[in-house]
Amino acid sequence: MAPIGGTAKTKKGILERLDAGEIVIGDGGFVFALEKRGYVKAGPWTPEATVEHPEAVRQLHREFLRAGANVLQTFTFYASDDKLENRGNYVADKISGQKVNEAACDIAKEVAEEGDALVAGGVSQTPSYLSSKSEAEVKTIFRKQLDIFVKKKVDFLIAEYFEHVEEAVWAVETLKTSGMPVAATMCIGPEGDMHGVTPGECAVRLVKAGASIVGVNCHFDPATCLKTVKLMKEGLAAAKLKAHLMAQPLAYHTPDCGKQGFIDLPEFPFGKILSRWDVHKYAREAYDLGIRYIGGCCGFEPYHTRAIAEELAPERGFLPHASEKHGSWGNGLSMHTKPWVRARARKEYWENLLPASGRPYCPSLSHPDNWGVTKGDKELIQQKEATSEQQLKELFNKQKFKSKVVA
Template sequence: MFLWLRHEILLQGLLERLASGEVIIGDGGFVFALEKRGYVKAGPWTPEATVEYPEAVRQLHREFLRAGSTVLQTFTFYASDDKLQNRGNYVEQKISGQKVNEAACDIAREVANEGDALVAGGVSQTPSYLSCKSETDVKAIFRKQLDVFIKKNVDFMLAEYFEHVEEAEWAVHVLKESGKPVGATLCIGPEGDLAGVSAGDCAVRLVKAGAELVGVNCHFDPTTCLKTIKLMKEGLEAAHLKAYLIAQPLAYHTPDCNKQGFIDLPEFPFALEPRILTRWEMHKYARAAYDLGIRYIGGCCGFEPYHIRAIAEELAAERGFLPVASEKHDAWGSGLAMHTKPWVRARAQQAYWEKLVPASGRPYSASLSKPDSWGVTRGDKDLIQQKEITTENQLKEMFEKQKIVSGM
């Protein structure tokens, strides 16, 4: 019989928990969830909501905690100074990156203290790197965020969402200055990073840079991400290196994505809902991740609290308890036995939901998409960032390229 919550537990650090065999459950995607709720602007995807709408951020943290998350990431995705002033963004000038990052740390810590959760201070890829700025310049950007994380005493550091392992290495170098544990995740698929470095070599480079925890996040679905992590694991084994593994994929099916992931899908970002994984598919993901040896299992864009609850429920036996949110969710739909309709009561069984193949509801709907394969990466003139808002002429140029590439 499971306890709903663990009580009288000595709070330990990330590495101590992992070393003891504990399964760490991450949280989900903040920018997508808060965009849908009206607190984040699609396009810049920056986290000024920590200052402008702190209660919205606080409530989402609280929902993930209730669903079973044992790590709350500070909402500092794309919170670097250069991103907060990129292409007309007002945040750096009107609010400041420091205030955004400080508020993110305060909110995450407040909610983490309501349960048995750790706080992770996170940095992500920068416009400066994509614009070919120097290693010194890029590291200076990371260091500004690190100063806040040190001041606010987060529990560990996470370099996440990097398309190029080189930039992730630079981030790890900086985050190691904190003396805290450091994790690093790349948004890559089985083909490796955008510079052509294999998944296995990426893992080796991150561990040699100092990361104690490596893996992938975002850009791809659980199936693809686990394939990538398997390659990373094999790379580490071949190099006789050890690290804990972390998986935080999308909550969207992406079998038709190319090397750059879901950003290339024509549905990105406003029409991805038909691709969302069900809670039952999250059970399969959690089990497959655990069987692969991954002990930090969470999610990224598209992950809502009920997805995290599914992970916690699938791994309840290994963890020894269920999350609070399971009080209103009986295992495998067994609560449907209370339904008034007999055909719905007949669905109160695991066998039904495990075998179900959901319909799209759209007549003649496409099963797959043709990704936009523009083939641009670091150094391409279209990726060079600017403080000024994108001009009408620049947009027209993009529209014309889109016609050529997509055949419109």
């Protein structure tokens, strides 16, 4: 197969690309995309599909590559041993964390060879941290995944999806022992992490821990994420520290989110999706802010990634292969049989359209649950056993009192 989005020449590393001012496009949200396709269970959000359905993971990697991504993250989100056995999850016992992580690396590396893409091994926050386990215990969990990434020779590492900067720092410190470049992204908004550490201070701590690339991912929409990265950029400048900036937001509208982000909204995890045109705007604003690692997280599908690549095609000098079947700003609609649809084949139409919800009397904003629990709280102590009916009953009763969504 011919390489996608590049040539067969020796691939440049992540820092070599960013240092040269190149735009790096990350892929999208695998757990959400594969849940929609029937390969991931909503709730645990764990990646056993790498072993159970490798063809599905391989195809999604290939679609993101074709859409313009030149970083493929291993599908190792929530693939730590403690998460794979949390609340009745069978994966740790029946498959093993090692097999899940190894398969993820093999699949990503195979597809990356089809284009000019790098493979990033990723770790994320752990149930052990939320249960107040020690620094040594949490770092041991990260190290198990890291050992596999080193053995499989991924190109660089990402510590992503951290609500607490303390745990993110522990992850970066662990990953940095490999000698590979490390990126670190937190799932925080402008208010900072769950213990009140500001975005600027979070960025400073991550860079001091060894991260060469810092930013945010998940939990918030593009507009909110870019506000947060701007605060990180300002914090680094004030501390006289340098790092490349990275953004991988949700593909959902979340203007109503509080500190906890998307997971606090009643619609989570089945929310209000961004259009491809929203993503064009995000890509341009991210670029103008100085961010050069631009991607997506939960909700991002290949067509969203294609929108990033198409918006930034003038700067990159080429379009992704997927644009062969997509006219710029809908201009393919000029071939439609109906005249009123042909009239939509222009940028001005899609930039100025205010989409309707389709639901009669639908409110414009959601009311966040705002339970206010975080690391160290009794309700966040994790367990190996499946959630009991009594535990669920107690939660249902609390939800009725807190959110009043269900009578």
